[in-house]
Amino acid sequence: MADRDYIRSSSSHTIGAPKGFMSSIHLDPVLLVLLLILLGSGLFVLYSGADSSVEMVKSQCARIGVAFVVMMVFAQLDPSVYRRWSPWLYGLGLIGLLAVLLVGVGAKGAQRWLSLPGLPRFQPSEFMKLAVPFMAAWYLSRHFLPPRLSRVGGSLFIVLLPMVLIVRQPDLGTALLVGLAGLFVIFFAGLSWKLLGAFFGMVAVAAPAMWFFVMRDYQKQRVLTLLDPESDPLGAGWNIIQSKTAIGSGGLSGKGWLLGTQSHLDFLPESHTDFIVAVLAEEFGFIGVLALLTLYFLIIARCLYIAVNAQDSFGRLVAGALTMTFFTYVFVNIGMVSGILPIVGVPLPLVSYGGTSIVTLMAGFGVMMSIHTHRRMITA
């Protein structure tokens, strides 16, 4: 297969492959620097959001360290390895999801964790955030693009199967994010606009059906509260009102680091996890949030650049989809904290405290770097 890539690359007008030390250890310096800036400044916000808890910052640092190692390991592997392993990884993920449903452990009425002897506890659904786009990209890139209708159908099946399993856990939020990652692959593969339009049409029809048949009461409550938070100011509306108050009172330049009253007086819920952007907005103001969004945009732009310059379809599709997934996290999180989306448990990528999300995300960036730094030298 490798030789086929070589042929394909040579026939295109690929620009020169990266050189230098960073390239030899398969890291992209631009992406690396942007990520470091984001992670570093994130720690400052976290310190404030976690009520000046050095302990939390330390444990976040440890987690970032682990994530960095994971990223570097992922960057070393050749993209072709990912491609070859895609079906196996996907199959493994499906088995994991089935196992979760059968023997999983969890809390609050949802089973999300798999606890295997000799292994740390992990969430197969988190693993699927990478495995699904890999599998979809593998499947679609085997034939030339844009895909035929039958292959679109096949790829949709690949995406929907794990989604169904994750919804059963139940974890609607993660299911949607996993599904989105796969759908982004199909989009980048060249899904015809007609089909895309039909898809959105179906969503429009399916949404009311979801409301009545799939969504649970607490999920409906979140949507209703979003539409009118004042209807339940001390209950479900409390979070939205308090986070909007935190953001709004920050103004143009904010109240200053560690001086946010909303978060430090405990009015803001989850100030170190899902609502951390409200802490940033309160203490650093509009300027602070603009800086954050700019940073995210630069990371995304760099990733799209990597995607466009990938050497094969698989790399392009994976890079594009991972980038869009990353942006989706950013949008959903800031959207929910600022009150334009319902409250779903999506952390602010690379800034919020804890969770496996940082590791998954950094693994994704490792894949990005792998795609970018393993391009063949062209001597055309």
Next chain:
Amino acid sequence: MPWGEFKDTAAERRLFQRRTLVALIVIMVMIGILVSRLYYLQILNHENFTTLSDKNRVQVQPIAPPRGLIYDRNGVLLAENRPVFSVTVVPERVPDMETTLAQLQQILDITEEDMARFQRRLGEYRRPFSPVPLSYDLDEREIAKMAVHRYELPGVEVDAELVRYYPYSNITAHALGYVGRINRDELRRIDPADYAGTNYIGKSGVERFYEEALHGKVGYQHVETNARGRTLRVLEHENPVPGDDLRLQLDIRLQKRAFELLKGRRGAIVAIEPETGGIIALASVPGFDANLFVTGIGVEAYRELSESIDKPLFNRALRGQYPPGSTIKPMLAFAGLDSGATDRDRTVWDPGYFQLTNGGRRYRDWKRSGHGWVNLKSAIAQSCDTYFYDLGMRMGVDVMHEYLDKFGFGKDATLDVSGAQSGLLPSEPWKRAVHNQPWYPGDSVNMSIGQGYVLSTPLQLATATALVANHGKWRQPRMLRDVVGADATEDVLPPETIPDVVAKNPRYWDDIVGDMEEVVHGRHGTARGIGRDAPYRFAGKSGTAQVFSLAEDEEYDADEVRERLRDHALFVGFAPSEDPKIAVAVIVENGGGGSSTAGPVARAMFDAWLLEFNAGEKTGQSDDKVAAKTEQDGADG
């Protein structure tokens, strides 16, 4: 990948580039949405949210003013404020309510009633992170235990508040009244700002009448709080103004003595200082522990009190409306003299009964054999009913009504006694309005000996007696002596409104007082037994009131019935007669004869006040003179 399929990689690349461009545009649009949302929140609505945020942060907390203390006339504390500790639970901070409650149950003695109330309040709507009270009034042992176990009970706290405490509980309950938790009706009446932070309000008695003065002025503090309402720091504060301390006319020693004298009986004693109108004792026996009512009495305990046949909750001194019987005779005698219906010398033949017309109904005298010829003096001394039947007919209802009204019957003549009843002073228009009947001559006959429709409270009897002692000078009865605090006494105490009773001839007063002395000091006086060895001269009048208020279906055992069907014994009087220091009215329910049961109680009150508590003041020096006068009166009789 099947062989022979042509793969246009350049076309694929271009396709991907186009798609990426679309994705980039979508991303930029969506970031644009986020930016405009943040611009809307942070720039356009910044002011609004700043206000909201400050309101969140800064809370105005009321500081309840300490309630004014109440002292007796000698500065003995009658009502104080005691810190009371209660256990509250913030459910949001309790990890596992079941375990926590089980743990608490081992540490504290939580009654089922408290537990049920707690569970009920848990279910009701409340602000998140607001504490729910679980157990009130911890003792020191429990507070110490809570302090030890507190670290293992997150969300459980011990709160302190100042709560009223009456050290003389039973003895002062009816005189002082008590405070209790503010109820719904009171909430409508009071200014909510004024009572923010205050949970208690005067429910009866002095506590109720002087509520405004005792309450004080609420203070405020602006505090920075967290979402749990926990105070982090005080930004500014305005101290509350404590309520005025009140010094009452009451003398706790005399009050205690009154209770001792009526021990084991049911009845009331009211003692007034004629010179000031001050109520120095106001006893309704049996009393009850007012402290039970402050934090809320249990259902069981309340039922026991309210269903007791001794009616401990009933304030007999202010609200017990009894027929005054013969104790009303001195006032009617004054009315007879002043209206000219009789004079000192006029005599009446008493054959043992009185008839309106020959052969008509006989109104019996208490003495079957009759008193023979009686004048006003002997009629009072021997409590001759026939003389007063005749006098009543001579005066008629209008004159009797006019004079008794001047003595404060049929109205509330008190200045500051909350809940005092008016009694009933009948008149012709009254009977027509209420009973739709004309006034019969027989009604006047009954009225002339304080029976029939006439009703009065012990406080009214004491007031009228004090008026006689004062020779008609009104000093309306009052609880308050003076205010120790921001307000002047005059501002708090209502002004007097009742005009003095001016006699056409001032000698009439001396006559009446002399006749009342005869009751206790005279050879034939009905109460001569209690005046015999007195080292001072005093005036009095006994009375009995028939009991007619026992419903037939009430089930009592035979002895009980017999006891409770006996007449009420009454006695009014004042001492010393020439310079009155104390006027009392005593009623002993089902006590039988006024002079034998109520009289000695009155005498003991006089002795206590004049000889024991106020010894050396005026009365002591005139011992000789009193003795001499007694001799002389004895000769007269």
